[in-house]
Amino acid sequence: MFHWLEKHPFFFAVGVFIAIAFAGLIEILPNFAQASRPVIGTAPYSTLELAGRHVYIKNSCNACHSQLIRPFKSETDRYGHYSLSGEYAYDRPFLWGSKRTGPDLMRVGNYRTTDWHENHMKDPQSVVPGSIMPAYKWLFTNSADIDTVYAEQLTVAKHFAVPYNQDVPMKDGSVQNVKMASSIAEARSLALEEAKVVAADMKDQDVKDAVARGEIPEIVALIAYMNSLK
Amino acid sequence: MSIAELQAYGYFVLTFLLVVVLYGYIYHLYTKKRDADGVDYESYSNMALKDDIDDAPVSALSDEKVPFEGAKK
Amino acid sequence: MENRPLEYDYTIAKMFMLTTIAFGIVGMLIGVILAFQLAFPGLNLILGDGLAEYTNFSRLRPLHTDAVIFGFTLSGVFATWYYVGQRVLKVSMAESRLLMTLGKLHFWLYVIVVAAAVYSLFAGVTTSKEYAEFEWPIDVGVVVVWVIFGMSMFGLIGIRREKSLYISVWYYIATFLGIAMLYLFNNMEIPTYFVTSPAGESGIGAWYHSVSMYAGTNDALVQWWYGHNAVAFGFTVPIVAMIYYFLPKESGQAIYSYKLSLLSFWGLMFVYLWAGGHHLLYSTVPDWMQTMGSIFSIVLILPSWGSAINMLLTMKGEWQQVAASPLIKFMVLGSTFYMFSTLEGPIQAIKSVNAIAHFTDWIVGHVHDGVLGWVGFMIMASLYHMAPRVFKREIYSKSLMAAQFWIQTLGVVLYFSSMWIAGITQGMMWRAHDEFGNLAYSFIDTVTVLHPYYAIRGVGGLLYLVGFLMFAYNIYKTMSSRPVEERELQSASPMGA
Numbered sequence: 001m002f003h004w005l006e007k008h009p010f011f012f013a014v015g016v017f018i019a020i021a022f023a024g025l026i027e028i029l030p031n032f033a034q035a036s037r038p039v040i041g042t043a044p045y046s047t048l049e050l051a052g053r054h055v056y057i058k059n060s061c062n063a064c065h066s067q068l069i070r071p072f073k074s075e076t077d078r079y080g081h082y083s084l085s086g087e088y089a090y091d092r093p094f095l096w097g098s099k100r101t102g103p104d105l106m107r108v109g110n111y112r113t114t115d116w117h118e119n120h121m122k123d124p125q126s127v128v129p130g131s132i133m134p135a136y137k138w139l140f141t142n143s144a145d146i147d148t149v150y151a152e153q154l155t156v157a158k159h160f161a162v163p164y165n166q167d168v169p170m171k172d173g174s175v176q177n178v179k180m181a182s183s184i185a186e187a188r189s190l191a192l193e194e195a196k197v198v199a200a201d202m203k204d205q206d207v208k209d210a211v212a213r214g215e216i217p218e219i220v221a222l223i224a225y226m227n228s229l230k
Numbered sequence: 231m232s233i234a235e236l237q238a239y240g241y242f243v244l245t246f247l248l249v250v251v252l253y254g255y256i257y258h259l260y261t262k263k264r265d266a267d268g269v270d271y272e273s274y275s276n277m278a279l280k281d282d283i284d285d286a287p288v289s290a291l292s293d294e295k296v297p298f299e300g301a302k303k
Numbered sequence: 304m305e306n307r308p309l310e311y312d313y314t315i316a317k318m319f320m321l322t323t324i325a326f327g328i329v330g331m332l333i334g335v336i337l338a339f340q341l342a343f344p345g346l347n348l349i350l351g352d353g354l355a356e357y358t359n360f361s362r363l364r365p366l367h368t369d370a371v372i373f374g375f376t377l378s379g380v381f382a383t384w385y386y387v388g389q390r391v392l393k394v395s396m397a398e399s400r401l402l403m404t405l406g407k408l409h410f411w412l413y414v415i416v417v418a419a420a421v422y423s424l425f426a427g428v429t430t431s432k433e434y435a436e437f438e439w440p441i442d443v444g445v446v447v448v449w450v451i452f453g454m455s456m457f458g459l460i461g462i463r464r465e466k467s468l469y470i471s472v473w474y475y476i477a478t479f480l481g482i483a484m485l486y487l488f489n490n491m492e493i494p495t496y497f498v499t500s501p502a503g504e505s506g507i508g509a510w511y512h513s514v515s516m517y518a519g520t521n522d523a524l525v526q527w528w529y530g531h532n533a534v535a536f537g538f539t540v541p542i543v544a545m546i547y548y549f550l551p552k553e554s555g556q557a558i559y560s561y562k563l564s565l566l567s568f569w570g571l572m573f574v575y576l577w578a579g580g581h582h583l584l585y586s587t588v589p590d591w592m593q594t595m596g597s598i599f600s601i602v603l604i605l606p607s608w609g610s611a612i613n614m615l616l617t618m619k620g621e622w623q624q625v626a627a628s629p630l631i632k633f634m635v636l637g638s639t640f641y642m643f644s645t646l647e648g649p650i651q652a653i654k655s656v657n658a659i660a661h662f663t664d665w666i667v668g669h670v671h672d673g674v675l676g677w678v679g680f681m682i683m684a685s686l687y688h689m690a691p692r693v694f695k696r697e698i699y700s701k702s703l704m705a706a707q708f709w710i711q712t713l714g715v716v717l718y719f720s721s722m723w724i725a726g727i728t729q730g731m732m733w734r735a736h737d738e739f740g741n742l743a744y745s746f747i748d749t750v751t752v753l754h755p756y757y758a759i760r761g762v763g764g765l766l767y768l769v770g771f772l773m774f775a776y777n778i779y780k781t782m783s784s785r786p787v788e789e790r791e792l793q794s795a796s797p798m799g800a
Contacts (some may be wrong), residue, residue: 004266009460009466009476016477016572021484022248023576026241027592028528058427060361070585074734077742085587088519093431096523096586100662101341103746125344130751134340134347134359148508151495155514159493167764183502248573255569259562269467271565275557277469278548281390283309289463 039086041171044162044178045228047187048194048216049154051144052225055218058138064101067229080107084185090162102133109230114201117223122204139219140207146216152188153180153194195220312397313693315406319382320686322414324389324775326374327682331771333367335764342757357425365436366424371674372434372537374417379543381413384456384475386689387548391464391472399462405455412451416444428511432526434533435489439513449486453479470564474544477572481536489529491516520587531579534670539677540571542641543610545685550614550634553688554624559616563609570606578603581652584661593654601651607645614638614784629704633684636712640676644669652799659734664753664760667728672719675767680711683774690712690778696785704775711770717763725756 005012047051056062069075071082083106088094119126122140124133156162157180164180181187192211198220199211207217245285269289276288340346340360347359377764385406389395396402420441423429429436437445456479460472492513499505517525541761551558558564580588580596615638618624626629647669651660660666687704693698698704732752735743 006265009457009468012468012473013476013480016473017480017484019248019572020477020481020576022244022573023579024484024488024528026237026244027577027595028524057429057431059359060365060427060429060431062431063361063364068586070658070661072585072658072734073393074736074742078733078746085520085586088523088587091519092515092517092522094519094522094526095431095779098582098662099432099664099667101750128747130747132341132344132750134344134355134361136359137352138356145509148495148512150500151498151508151512152514154498154500154507155493155495158498160518183500184504184507186502224351252566252569252573256566259565264466267466271770272557272561274469274561275469275551277391277465277467278471278551279555279557281393281552283311283390283393283395285393287393291464291466 021048021096024076038088038089038168039084040169042087042089043170043176044090044156044164044167045225046178046194047146047149047153047181047191048144048198048224049228050225051149051191051216052221052223052228053095054149055139055222056225057093059139061105062097064097064099064133066097066100067106068096069104069106074200075104079104080110090156092160092218093158105226105229107230109227112226114198114223114227115119115203117226118202118204118219121219121222136219139222140204140217142218143210144191144216144218144221146191147184149191150181153187155198191216191221192226198224309395311395312403313386313689314403315396315410316382316385316689317693318410319378319385320778322410322417323375323378323382323682323686324778326370326378326417327679327771328775329769330367330370330375331764331768333370335361335761335768337363337367338757338761338764342754342761346513353743355426357544362425362427365429369420369424369436370680372533373420376537376541376617376674376678376682377413379545379685380478380537381452382684383541383545383682383689386693387471388456388459388475389543391465391469391548392423392459392606393465394459394463395485396459399458402455402458402462405458406452409448409451409455412444412448416441416448419444419642423511424616427673428509430490430492430513430515432489432515432522433530435486435526435529437490438511439490439492439494440511441650442486442492445486449479449483453483466716469548469560470561471548473568474540474547477568478536478541478544481532481540481685485529485532487538489525491679515622523583523586524592527582528576528579529759531582532576534673535571536573538674539607539641542678542681543571545681546614546634546638547610549681549685549688550617550631550638553628553630553634553684554618554621556617556619559613559619563613565610567606567613570609571603574599574603574606578652581657584654584657597652597654597657600649604645604649608642610695611638611642611645629701630684630687632705633680633687636708637680637684640680640715642673644673644677647672650666659730663726663730663732664722664756668719668722668726671722672715673720675711675715679767679771683771686778687774690781694782695787695788696781699777699780699785703773707770707773707777710773711767714763714766714770717741717766718760721756721759721763725753725760728756729753 004016053200069079069082076082116127120128121136123135124131153164157164164178167175169178170176180188181190192214195211195216199208202208202220207219210217259271267289273288308698322337336346337360338347348355350358377402385396390671396406423438424436428438430438456475460468492515494513495508496506496510496512498507500507515522547558547564578596580592583602584593586596615635618635625635651666651669652655687698729749732744737743
């Protein structure tokens with residue numbers, strides 16, 4: 001049987017394929033049946049938060065920052081409660097990262113403020129002396145792409161039943177309803193409303209002016225996302 | 231039967247099967263030492279060592295195709 | 304056609320040799336820049352404030368990994384396939400016009416896809432998944448290139464004269480199948496452009512944007528099943544294919560045990576795929592998968608060492624060649640590094656070790672002793688072996704090769720030793736508590752302490768890059784300034800003084 005395989009490339013290839021596909025079949029596929037169910041308190045990303053997530057991905061923040069708190073005392077002391085699977089139910093893609101050149105950001109919204117992020121993104125060393133993080137000044141001038149965000153919201157709501165415009169239970173027993181727009185124009189104005197709240201806490205006059213004009217600089221979206229990480 | 235049980239059975243059966251196949255392979259290689267065409271496995275190293283286009287193949291695919299005219303034996 | 308004897312046709316192999324060198328320089332240069340950016344953050348502004356967006360660490364990092372994996376390594380795999388494939392199957396590419404056309408198509412499409420990938424990563428168009436950063440239009444291009452590679456490979460196998468497939472061909476076939484399966488499943492994504500809003504608008508936002516089919520933990524599981532095995536089928540399997548051909552050929556020794564090579568092959572195929580879970584220890588994936596990842600990582604030592612020991616024993620009784628030939632030095636040190644990193648990997652996959660090592664520079668060090676010491680050395684050695692035969696010219700300088708070997712070896716040693724220290728130092732500091740049970744160090748303390756190691760790592764990387772430039776120069780001079788030999792050069796690589 002074996003020598004026969006060695007001389008018949010096609011069947012040989014089939015044999016190799018079975019050997020390598022075996023692990024995936026047993027290990028990974030069945031787990032999809034029990035797809036990640038959200039834990040109580042996990043809501044879908046709002047338009048501006050998702051835009052901030054796109055900024056996070058565009059700049060590969062995940063190259064240096066993890067979003068996964070492991071169940072050790074040293075990690076829960078530093079970053080907060082360890083991660084639960086259901087908290088990632090709306091993360092497409094996941095952003096766990098593989099290297100902590102900078103600290104974990106899974107719950108950064110609990111202990112950093114809009115103000116802090118603004119200064120930090122402009123000049124990290126002024127906030128954290130000795131930091132090796134580069135400044136991200138272009139975030140203050142580039143505009144966030146709300147249309148693409150809206151297209152993504154529509155897609156996940158349609159294909160993966162992400163509960164936009166539905167009541168989602170929160171930890172304190174209340175419910176939260178994350179709005180998704182019904183047209184591009186409405187999506188833009190929804191994002192702008194959120195942006196105004198963030199910009200109110202910021203100091204950069206150019207950013208405030210831009211938001212007043214109806215534009216959304218990337219930094220505003222990114223901070224909205226950072227603040228939502230809890 | 232739950233999916234987790236299926237996973238466990240599937241894992242056990244397939245692993246067992248593969249272990250049997252692999253050990254069967256080892257047994258076959260070291261007892262027979264030759265494949266069905268009577269070629270010693272170790273002589274297959276010559277596929278790399280004698281790989282000029284006019285070298286004779288270790289075991290030719292078919293008589294009419296091998297080797298092209300003017301090949302050395 | 305005139306009455307010439309049939310010869311192997313290395314046209315495609317030569318083309319891929321050039322891209323191996325070009326992408327190698329690009330990928331390693333970016334790597335050196337990244338290394339120094341960590342030591343001296345001012346270098347993030349290397350081209351000034353205006354271009355900071357394109358020269359900062361986070362934007363360049365995926366470019367480095369992808370340029371080395373899909374540029375340098377894949378080019379090397381293709382180059383050696385179009386050389387080794389013909390020879391062990393005893394059939395020439397010149398015998399089939401179709402295969403020649405496919406080969407050229409393969410090359411040019413590959414170059415186009417690489418160019419598109421580089422452009423998109425600079426622009427920040429990325430899915431964020433490691434080594435699978437490309438958005439769907441490029442993924443489609445990758446699949447097309449891969450299918451053409453498969454057609455070209457099986458086409459050549461189809462017209463072979465040798466009945467059995469040499470062990471290297473087994474590994475090349477496995478590379479093709481493995482990457483095809485992994486890449487497809489990990490890049491399952493839905494383009495967002497084609498969705499329609501309740502208001503009836505369609506074609507919203509960027510046309511190239513997509514969203515992953517998997518969410519959260521599942522996404523992580525598939526990604527690291529891919530990520531781990533992209534390493535398996537990109538950095539291990541095809542490189543083993545190379546060493547099984549080039550080491551026996553260069554030393555003139557038959558493989559120590561051909562039977563062992565067959566066994567290791569099936570062992571590696573079966574075990575490797577299970578080990579992906581070790582990237583997710585202590586994460587939110589089910590516990591049994593994490594344990595499985597650990598166990599199989601340990602089992603993986605067996606088939607890996609099976610191949611590596613087989614290679615070293617091939618040199619049995621011929622060890623004087625290691626002293627005499629710089630080319631053999633590269634290969635023997637390459638297989639030693641292979642043994643070393645396939646032992647280091649399973650150690651890091653043990654849960655208690657991983658608790659310290661994960662997220663630190665030790666992992667970076669592990670990747671680099673594998674890629675610099677094993678993949679890089681083997682690809683360069685393969686090209687050094689091929690160059691005299693495809694260009695019909697002797698290697699330009701043997702002493703330059705020897706110097707390159709020592710410079711690069713020193714570079715690799717500096718690299719992994721500094722990263723070990725950095726990783727373990729940081730891992731221990733993160734978990735240190737004082738006498739009252741409070742964290743002993745703030746995060747930034749654990750960063751500033753790494754500065755000297757980052758600087759040493761940068762120097763190590765720079766030495767390796769210098770060696771690679773010497774390699775490029777040596778090949779260039781071989782092509783251009785050596786006299787052409789009458790016929791293809793035989794047996795061991797001839798060396799000029």
